[in-house]
Amino acid sequence: xxxxxxxxxxxxxxxxxxxxxxxxxxxPVLNVRSGTVEIVAPQGMLLESRQFEFPGHQATIxxxxxxxxxxxxxxxxxxxxxxxxxxxxxxxxxxxxxEAWEALLAAGAGPE
Numbered sequence: 001x002x003x004x005x006x007x008x009x010x011x012x013x014x015x016x017x018x019x020x021x022x023x024x025x026x027x028p029v030l031n032v033r034s035g036t037v038e039i040v041a042p043q044g045m046l047l048e049s050r051q052f053e054f055p056g057h058q059a060t061i062x063x064x065x066x067x068x069x070x071x072x073x074x075x076x077x078x079x080x081x082x083x084x085x086x087x088x089x090x091x092x093x094x095x096x097x098x099e100a101w102e103a104l105l106a107a108g109a110g111p112e
Contacts, residue, residue: 002032002103004095007076008039009066011088017066020050030091032056032103037081039089056107058084063101066090079104082112 008020008028020028025042028050032038038053060082067075077097078090081104093100105111 001034002030002099004030004093004100006030006039006094006100007092008041009078009090011090017090025049030093030100032100032107034106035108037104037107037109039091052087052089054083056104056109059104059109060112061101061104061109062112064090080112081109 005022005026006028007022009017010020012018020041021043022028028039028041030037030039035056036053037056037059038051040052041050043049062080064078064080065075066078066080067073076092078092079097079101081089081091091100
């Protein structure tokens with residue numbers, strides 16, 4: 001199993017990236033198990049938590065530099081993860097980028 005804290009952005013239908021709060025509840029975490037990927041963000045007592053879990057083979061990944069809200073400001077090396085249903089995440093691991101990339105590949109995510 002691979003697990004690390006990540007900065008997470010999700011892509012909205014109007015084509016804008018939206019940042020998840022990285023402070024509440026300890027911040028978002030990427031958990032990768034054999035064949036399964038989970039992105040979870042405990043948001044604390046008053047706010048709703050977020051949890052996405054899906055089979056790794058339903059995702060494609062690529063490396064991309066993505067900025068705050070999709071603009072050039074604050075660009076970070078990210079793993080852009082796209083699910084078969086069109087949901088998109090930009091993940092910036094706090095551990096090494098290569099470890100997260102390899103874990104996602106091992107779980108079945110295909111490179112784009």
